[in-house]
Each structure stands twice: as C-alpha cells, then as structure tokens.
Amino acid sequence: MKKRSFSSLLAVLVFLTAAVVATNGQVKKGKTRPLTTEQLMEAIVKPHMTALKKGLIDAKPASDDDWKHLALSVSLLNESSFIMMEDGRCPDQVWADACVKDLREGSAMAAEAIAKRDVEAALAGVKKLGASCKACHTKHKE
Ligand code: HEC
Numbered sequence: 001m002k003k004r005s006f007s008s009l010l011a012v013l014v015f016l017t018a019a020v021v022a023t024n025g026q027v028k029k030g031k032t033r034p035l036t037t038e039q040l041m042e043a044i045v046k047p048h049m050t051a052l053k054k055g056l057i058d059a060k061p062a063s064d065d066d067w068k069h070l071a072l073s074v075s076l077l078n079e080s081s082f083i084m085m086e087d088g089r090c091p092d093q094v095w096a097d098a099c100v101k102d103l104r105e106g107s108a109m110a111a112e113a114i115a116k117r118d119v120e121a122a123l124a125g126v127k128k129l130g131a132s133c134k135a136c137h138t139k140h141k142e
Pocket of ligand 1 (some may be wrong): 037
C-alpha cells in the first residue's frame, strides 16, 4: 500500500515536471519553427511598438512617408499576433486573449485609422494593442 502510493506520487511528479517543461517550451519557442519568442520581441514587436509611439505620440505624422511607416509598423504587429498563436506557442487563455483581443484587434483598429490618417483613432488602437504587452508579460515573461 505504502509502496504503491509512493509510486503514484512519483508518477504525478514526473507528469507535472513534463507539463512544466512543455509549457516553458511553448512560451519561449514554437514546436517546430526556429524563431524564438525573444527574437520575435526583439526584432518585430518592440521596435515597431516604439515606432508607433514615436510616430503618433512623440510627434504627429506629417508626410506620406510618416504614414507609410506607421502602416508598416502596425501591420507587422498585427502579423506577430498570428505568429504567436501558431506552432503550438499558445499555452493558455491569458496568452490567447492578449494576442487576439488586444494585439490583433487593437492593431487592426489602428491599421484602419492609419489608412484614413486619423490620429485620434490610431492612438485608441495603439492603446488597445499596447495592453497586450503587460497582460501577457505579467504571466509569461520571467
Ligand atoms: C502573448 C504574449 C506576449 C505578448 C502579447 C507580448 N509579449 Fe513580449 N514577451 C513575451 C514573452 C514570453 C517574453 C520572454 C521571452 C523569453 O525570455 O524567452 C517576452 C519578452 C519581451 C521582451 C524582451 C526580449 C528580450 O530581448 O529578452 C520585450 C522587449 C518585449 N517582450 C516587448 C513586448 C512589447 C512591446 C509587447 C506589446 C506590443 C509585447 N512584448 C507583447 C510574450 C509576449
């Protein structure tokens, strides 16, 4: 009896360890593609979030080129919300909501506003997509 409960305890521990490892794997990298979450953040998410803040908050867009760059940044942020939901990356509902409800919907709103050259509406979209960073990082970034 004692021996049996010890081995079931051991089985539970092995299972939990495997689950934790699997979860970490999903958060930091997809299952098959080489791109890590850190690379995605460093190369796409962070620089394009910074570009949106600089181009809409620190200064107002003036030239055609300014609007073109804003459109590029917001589209890449939108695209990153799809990358982060693919290849078995998504570990839970917090991640999914941050990606889909905040990052994807917010960037789609901002993209529409940027196409119409509406600064106020673009800022509202950026605020919504910006909420995704904190929502996901609070739970998933060490
Ligand atoms: C769905 C989850 C999720 C969302 C949304 C998200 N991040 Fe991240 N981010 C992570 C995770 C997980 C890490 C940690 C990656 C690691 O250390 O392996 C991270 C790391 C980072 C880092 C550190 C990268 C490095 O060099 O170590 C930066 C900067 C960053 N995120 C910026 C942002 C910004 C800005 C946003 C919002 C526009 C954002 N992230 C949205 C999950 C997310």
